[in-house]
Amino acid sequence: MERVVASVPGRKSDTKERILDAALHLFATRGYENTSLDFLASSLGLSKQAVLYWFKSKDILLQAVIERDVTELISVLEAALSDAGEGWERMEAVVKSVFRIGVMRPELLELIREVNRVDSSASEMLVALLTPLMERASQFLQAEMVAGRFRKRDPRLVILATYSMVLGVLTDLKAMKALGEEPSVRLLVKWRQELLTFLRDALLIEADTGR
Amino acid sequence: MERVVASVPGRKSDTKERILDAALHLFATRGYENTSLDFLASSLGLSKQAVLYWFKSKDILLQAVIERDVTELISVLEAALSDAGEGWERMEAVVKSVFRIGVMRPELLELIREVNRVDSSASEMLVALLTPLMERASQFLQAEMVAGRFRKRDPRLVILATYSMVLGVLTDLKAMKALGEEPSVRLLVKWRQELLTFLRDALLIEADTGR
DNA sequence: CAAGTGACTTACCATATGGTAAACAACGCG
DNA sequence: CGCGTTGTTTACCATATGGTAAGTCACTTG
Structure with missing residues (x-):
């Protein structure tokens, strides 16, 4: 137009x-x-x-968007999950990655929310793409728990909870409004830190890692 | 039909x-x-x-649904926020309330997700309804922090994070699929407990409340 | 018992939407 | 230069959708 x-x-x-x-x-x-x-x-x-x-149909277009963008997103996360050091550092790296994406390309995260909701073949595709990542994350958490660094919890719950929390903070703008906050990069940076601390307290077993 | x-x-x-x-x-x-x-x-x-x-229009119907059901939901939460004892007990009561609703009437929570997303006068209404509850919750958290029972955090982040986490666990069914889980009441009961522990570790200041 | 009212239904409509068919313009190639 | 290919538009269409107008039917009330 x-x-x-x-x-x-x-x-x-x-x-x-x-x-x-x-x-x-x-x-x-x-x-x-x-x-x-x-x-x-x-x-x-x-x-x-x-x-x-x-794109022969609207549904196929959606699938193509997912294939292009979610794949990219996942590879970023895979990288974060592989690169960084051990234990908490790695966890932190992953969360920071998501926040970085959330600030620079919020649409990527919103797309996931949206696809999760829409009833189409696209959502199955998303699940298929996400499953291996979840599997890797789960194994990482389990290893940390066995090593005595993370509290013992159901890894899938930890993933789902963290996933929801991070995605929620980054995308639930309406909820922010109800809290009397306008979303801004400044606020997100602050909240990223707070959320990391929140997660650390919930996950990490105290071993005075330099409080 | x-x-x-x-x-x-x-x-x-x-x-x-x-x-x-x-x-x-x-x-x-x-x-x-x-x-x-x-x-x-x-x-x-x-x-x-x-x-x-x-209902004169579809939008008005949506508003009516919100008015009837979200109001009910909020009053349940208000009650939980008032009734129970001090500190962690009260927090726990609120989360348990939400889980109870999530199990017995999942549609109520899904509706909130949906309205948060739709762009209509209805979402403003939701914000208006939610704001006082958020305010109360925020004051509760702040009081607990001042009293030295909860770790000092931005109360709004704590609310948003908890809100996202609980809602996510209860409504992100697709994500569960990627985790290889079929949602069931049994699983939710287990996860409610785990999630509460998760939250307690994140929020409560250690004072051996009977670990 | 006639008039009104509450709770619908049938008819109808303008518009939006995803999608098909065919025409058309610019280019590369033999 | 003609011709197929690529990218795009104009025409067109069946269907779905939110919504208006008017009719209908039963019950209540003056």
């Missing part, structure tokens, strides 16, 4: 990527059902059919 | 309540945009116009 960049109809266009970008943004911020192909297309200065040329 | 109970068209019908019940259920499980008035009505054996007779 505004962005009539009008790339030459000829060859080699970056349209596909631009559609994926817009879809990520709109699905995340306005919701999947609430984003029509017409709206999405015209926000790029395209007709709906151009979108349907690249 | 099936439930053609056919109450007498005459007087005094419970239709209004039945519509609210169905709306709560469908909005929570299928989402607001994804639930058409036609579908909702026919699930009650009514025509769409009967629904529009009681």
